[in-house]
Amino acid sequence: MSSADLEAATALKVQGNKAFAEHEWPTAVEFYTQAIAKYDHEPSFFSNRAQAHIKLESYGFAVADATKALELDSSYIKAYWRRALANTAILNYKDALKDFKAVVKREPNNRDAKLKLAECEKLVRRLEFEKAIEVSDPPSAFEELDIDAIKVDDNYDGVKLGNEMTQEFIDDMIERFKNGKKIHRKYAFQIIKAVNDLVYAEPTMVEIGVDKGTHLTVCGDTHGQFFDLLEIFRLNGYPSDTHAYLFNGDFVDRGSWSTEIALLLYAYKWLRPNRFFINRGNHETDDMNKVYGFEGECRAKYNETMFKVFSESFSSLPLATLVGNKYLVLHGGLFSDDKTSLDDIRKLNRHNQRQPGQQGLMMEMLWTDPQTEPGRGPSKRGVGMQFGPDVTKRFCENNGLEAIIRSHEVRMDGYEVEHDGRCITVFSAPKYCDSTENKGAFINIGPELKLEYRVFEAVPHPDIKPMAYAQNSILSMM
Known part of the structure; x- marks a missing residue:
């Protein structure tokens, strides 16, 4: 591959960056892909495409691209960061943890990376705890809920709900939600139970x-x-x-x-x-x-x-x-x-x-x-x-x-x-x-x-x- 290939590929990357800045994620992916087709030895092409894939929720592709960037340059911090984010999104916290650690090791003064590392460690511990106490066949949440016993406050200013849903209640609920209000929790429980x-x-x-x-x-x-x-x-x-x-x-x-x-x-x-x-x-x-x-x-x-x-x-x-x-x-x-x-x-x-x-x-x-x-x-x-x-x-x-x-x-x-x-x-x-x-x-x-x-x-x-x-x-x- 010649310097002309690298120059042409870099120009495509610039177009990809422009599309990314405009939130045109699929277009950005296309430009980065064209750049890689012309010159596949530049880690930033893969790392940038990883970031666009993250925006598209293509987290598997993002992990693969960040990994390729790191194969080309094992010190490329953005690639560790992006692979960690993509793995977090698909709940692969242990893999993400390794990459957050790699970022902190290379940038010990990076406060944001330290915060993300601590958050990821907390998630891994929580997951292990939840797995340890998991019940194979949990009881119904409705069994321990006495909806009839819940009292609606006298000052509740919305339409009341009886034993059947009404269009009047729905119309009032929409207006409440538009205005930042809630419906009473008794009514919410009634709705969920009926629909369940x-x-x-x-x-x-x-x-x-x-x-x-x-x-x-x-x-x-x-x-x-x-x-x-x-x-x-x-x-x-x-x-x-x-x-x-x-x-x-x-x-x-x-x-x-x-x-x-x-x-x-x-x-x-x-x-x-x-x-x-x-x-x-x-x-x-x-x-x-x-x-x-x-x-x-x-x-x-x-x-x-x-x-x-x-x-x-x-x-x-x-x-x-x-x-x-x-x-x-x-x-x-x-x-x-x-x-x-x-x-x-x-x-x-x-x-x-x-x-x-x-x-x-x-x-x-x-x-x-x-x-x-x-x-x-x-x-x-x-x-x-x-x-x-x-x-x-x-x-x-x-x-x-x-x-x-x-x-x-x-x-x-x-x-x-x-x-x-x-x-x-x-x-x-x-x-x-x-x-x-x-x-x-x-x-x-x-x-x-x-x-x-x-x-x-x-x-x-x-x-x-x-x-x-x-x-x-x-x-x-x-």
């Missing part, structure tokens, strides 16, 4: 049609961005007897109005159980909630018990929805085995396994991602795997499907149609985490089962940062 009972009784794969005179809206990740959720309803209409909604997971964590979104979605589910549907996402799980803010938010706005009952309700949620026998809607994606069928999803007893674990059908349904190359590949996230267009084609043909609809990943235009039209990603959190210049989208489906994509922009929200309730300060660096 409803969704527990639903099959692992809910099967629905779109009747004449009605339509269905499919939304992707909303991640605690409550004001953007209201924008969807403003633009597209609120849930009604003729307008069904399906939320495809990841409605909590990261954004700082996760309890508001969860309670609103649950309230609609209780009001219209056969017209409102919720799939579980990878962030409706304990390990994610403990790190990315939802547990901390429940504690701050309500109490620890609120998180426990939410956690139990999350494990009751269905994992997929089959729409009109044509579209399989699930949060992550497809499977490591071509033989996996819709019947396997139907037979999956999700109640035997409250958390998805590191392998198996549930983990794959919540975590996998599409790739452009045929076959299957390692996960860019460091969890699960990736599946190519041939895998999607075989699955759809074997199961009589037109396409799968999934979420789980930011798309700059809010949605993307891949794999020859058979794999559709929809993401409904615009300007994700206040740092990505993406649009949001949702999909409308009428009785003819044609897909209509609607794209929307983020709306202003009160000045509360994403991850405001996260227990892990390391992640604030991302």
